[in-house]
Amino acid sequence: MKLHLNNAFDNRIDLPPSILEKGITKRFKKGDILFNKGDQSKNLTYINRGIVGLVNLAPNGHESLLRVFGEKFFLGYRSFLVGEHYHASAIALSDGELLIFPYTGAEEVQAHLPELFLHLTRMIARDLRIAEERFNDITGKRVVSRIIETLIFLKQRHPGYQWTRREIGEFCGAKTETVTRALTKLEKAGLIEKEGREIHLSDIQELLEYSEGQEALNQ
Amino acid sequence: MKLHLNNAFDNRIDLPPSILEKGITKRFKKGDILFNKGDQSKNLTYINRGIVGLVNLAPNGHESLLRVFGEKFFLGYRSFLVGEHYHASAIALSDGELLIFPYTGAEEVQAHLPELFLHLTRMIARDLRIAEERFNDITGKRVVSRIIETLIFLKQRHPGYQWTRREIGEFCGAKTETVTRALTKLEKAGLIEKEGREIHLSDIQELLEYSEGQEALNQ
């Protein structure tokens, strides 16, 4: 999971005015669903302001937080490029503003905006690495380690946002209560500080060392 | 996870002779390491014959099977396109033969072989969906369900190969013994047949129904 740290802002991009001006502005409010799992992807979206989560709600009620998109992130590019239906829903975690680009499909972007196309491809490639690193973590590490790494990842990528225990858990496969217990433990160990709902990471290096010390799964 | 089934062969591609003839042929044997985690990606590879696993070995010894590549699959395209070091190792699961294309990087492919570039992009996009669907499964489903879905996925994609309990487990986050117990249970329920080391799936639809019935994780 360490690689995440070196790539905290990889997916943030400043668009040139020539592209920006072609987007259609649209505001959204916290809790809004920006697209639904199963919908056909019709356009490429960019976040001017705000923060959005890609969430999967399973039929049995289980929810997971797959990715998070902040200011200057694209959104919905995976489905757009491959022409699939969305495999998860985008839910606004804060108020904000979108730019919508009504391109017809991957071919149009590739032909007319090759740089952007390459950028999007590389974003997906990094997303895939991160997803697979998370897979390693979830199958090979204790929940405390996963929570530590999630804290570091989410905090570094989106410092402004106050992550809830639930969101942290949904990102790393843990229940809310488990996250609470882990945070209490970390606070007692002097590795984090809780201030109301805000969480401060005292020393990332120490946190990572603590994580590694957490009795790795044997075998 | 159901979507996997509709895309069993998505990542298989027949290359035209114009591309094929430019590749350098290289044989490999079962157990060979085709590239190592941490290596710099230098070329694009295609599998003429054989089957290859993308494997992560964590420092604590935990192993996971991230993806599997068969005949007519590309290999190593994620790292190649984004210009990253490999985040996992490629290990030959059988004897086989590679074609190596010494392209200099993503830009060259985009400029000279735009169709191939689009294909690779879409492959990564599908890989990302599959990885995230697996993430949902691993956090939200019981181990028996995961094993069932893994059996179906791996068997459909690579019918010729005899999957071991260990590989099945490494693909869905379960220990070898757990896979054994699950298979015994499924055999007793008449849903699969074991014939030596070969596993026959009697009825995929029934298997999926059984999977859903397996007391979903609450909440």
Next chain:
DNA sequence: CGATAGATTGAGAGTTTTCAACCGATGTGG
């Protein structure tokens, strides 16, 4: 100020892993 969402804590339950022993098949070298 009340309502609601989020956080905390405890006790008990349950799934999956761990550890250990054993079996059977496969393959290799003498």
Next chain:
DNA sequence: CCACATCGGTTGAAAACTCTCAATCTATCG
């Protein structure tokens, strides 16, 4: 061609995480 080593598979009992459920507390917002 047999002996033996090795790999994969099976089974059982015990241990260990993490979850579940329930109750209570706190923060935030209208």
